[in-house]
Amino acid sequence: MGRIMLFPARLAWRVLIRVATILVLPVSAMVWLMHLLRYVSDIRRSDVVVLMTNPPAFAHTIVGPDVARRMFKGQQCLFLVAFWKFGFNPLVSEIWSDIDVRFIRRFVLAVQFRHRVTSIPFAQLHDRMAQWVTRKVVWLLGHKDGCFFSLEELYEELLSQESLARNVTADHSGWSPPMRLAAAQIILQQRVPAPNIHLPKHMLEEISGKLARIWRSSGNEEEAKYCCLYLRYEEKDSYTTRLRNTSNIQNHLPAVSLLNGQGYQVLLTGDLGLDVETRDAFKGRLVDAESLGVEAGVFNLFAALEADIFIGNNGGGVCLPNINDIPVLFLDAFPFNFGYKNSFVYFKSARDKKGCVIPGLRLISDFAADITATFGALENNSAAEITEAVASFIDDLKALDGPDPHADIAEMIPVNSLFRITGARISPAWIRHNVVVTDEMAS
Numbered sequence: 001m002g003r004i005m006l007f008p009a010r011l012a013w014r015v016l017i018r019v020a021t022i023l024v025l026p027v028s029a030m031v032w033l034m035h036l037l038r039y040v041s042d043i044r045r046s047d048v049v050v051l052m053t054n055p056p057a058f059a060h061t062i063v064g065p066d067v068a069r070r071m072f073k074g075q076q077c078l079f080l081v082a083f084w085k086f087g088f089n090p091l092v093s094e095i096w097s098d099i100d101v102r103f104i105r106r107f108v109l110a111v112q113f114r115h116r117v118t119s120i121p122f123a124q125l126h127d128r129m130a131q132w133v134t135r136k137v138v139w140l141l142g143h144k145d146g147c148f149f150s151l152e153e154l155y156e157e158l159l160s161q162e163s164l165a166r167n168v169t170a171d172h173s174g175w176s177p178p179m180r181l182a183a184a185q186i187i188l189q190q191r192v193p194a195p196n197i198h199l200p201k202h203m204l205e206e207i208s209g210k211l212a213r214i215w216r217s218s219g220n221e222e223e224a225k226y227c228c229l230y231l232r233y234e235e236k237d238s239y240t241t242r243l244r245n246t247s248n249i250q251n252h253l254p255a256v257s258l259l260n261g262q263g264y265q266v267l268l269t270g271d272l273g274l275d276v277e278t279r280d281a282f283k284g285r286l287v288d289a290e291s292l293g294v295e296a297g298v299f300n301l302f303a304a305l306e307a308d309i310f311i312g313n314n315g316g317g318v319c320l321p322n323i324n325d326i327p328v329l330f331l332d333a334f335p336f337n338f339g340y341k342n343s344f345v346y347f348k349s350a351r352d353k354k355g356c357v358i359p360g361l362r363l364i365s366d367f368a369a370d371i372t373a374t375f376g377a378l379e380n381n382s383a384a385e386i387t388e389a390v391a392s393f394i395d396d397l398k399a400l401d402g403p404d405p406h407a408d409i410a411e412m413i414p415v416n417s418l419f420r421i422t423g424a425r426i427s428p429a430w431i432r433h434n435v436v437v438t439d440e441m442a443s
Helices: 002-038 040-045 058-071 090-094 123-140 151-161 177-191 201-217 249-261 276-282 296-306 316-323 360-365 383-399 418-422 428-442
Strands: 048-052 077-083 100-105 109-113 116-120 148-150 225-231 264-270 309-312 328-333 343-347 349-352 376-379
Touching (some): 002 100, 002 116, 048 058, 077 090, 123 148, 151 177, 201 264, 225 296, 225 316, 249 264, 264 296, 264 309, 309 316, 309 383, 343 360, 343 383, 343 428
Parallel strands (some): 225 264, 225 309, 309 328, 328 343
Antiparallel strands (some): 349 376
């Protein structure tokens, strides 16, 4: 009976939100146009205007402007972001010196439920409208048709111009769109230099001053180095998203203590916060936004852009240190073909469907492109693994510019992979745990 009653309720809801969308969409269009009129002078003096509506994620508010400023280097670029309150950080507009970035709020009623956002009018319809209106405004202000790009069009233009590998003829047709984009962006960065990105000076001074005070209060006399610890743990419905999640904060604490002993103040960002007991135990040596009493958006940008080293997971947060060429250690990395420039990678472990450990060499060769882990189940890094990976990373930094001593093993990862194209390295600690020992036992 409940199922029978549920059907008409769902039907009525669908009819209601569609009618509401039709009624509200014209109002949303007028509001969008009014927002655009605030930036008429910016649009008029710009050679290129880009509008980001899709993909609707934080990472693209970094990747998009970085791609635009390099593709159109020497031209005046305006990058507009259609955003709402979920997943965006409008302070991103403050970090660029060579491109204008503006955030324009969508006029929608949006509700998040079970990690999905429902909006009236529908986001897809709103964004089609926003693109059409913006394109017309740009044209009416006297620009040629080629001046305006949606973000998707900009990416298509990049992928049509940039080869995905240097001197590599392997087939890249099976790559996922994010992997193709990441590879093209890295190559573009190598070909077209651009300034590093930073928060304005007054924000930098405020955060660094507060960090210095709590660092000294914990008994440290020497000036701290910064380590950004970016831990992602998303509970989205997307299965492939959850595969990249890390383990709990407690498993990272021994490594934090190790970093503290090396003079690093650890700045925690991402999805895992600090409880009161942990915050008190580390007393300024492990810090999050709440520890400083500052806005999370400011702290997260500061931590990722001003860090001496970056340790974390495969997620949107890595876009920031990537631009500023900050050395990176990836923990709990997946898939097994993942990597970025200036990075060491410590992959997850895995078991097959019978529960047997899969040797490391098979993970990085046979299953390198398996982004859904069809081979079995992934296992997060243990506290001991994380600590050893961090200890190795600190030593590895001393020879970052030298040859990779484990290049023969890294070459087992397919050549047409993000790992190989970006010149990433496998963490020596991972090799010790998952190649030497595991493979010998398996044989």
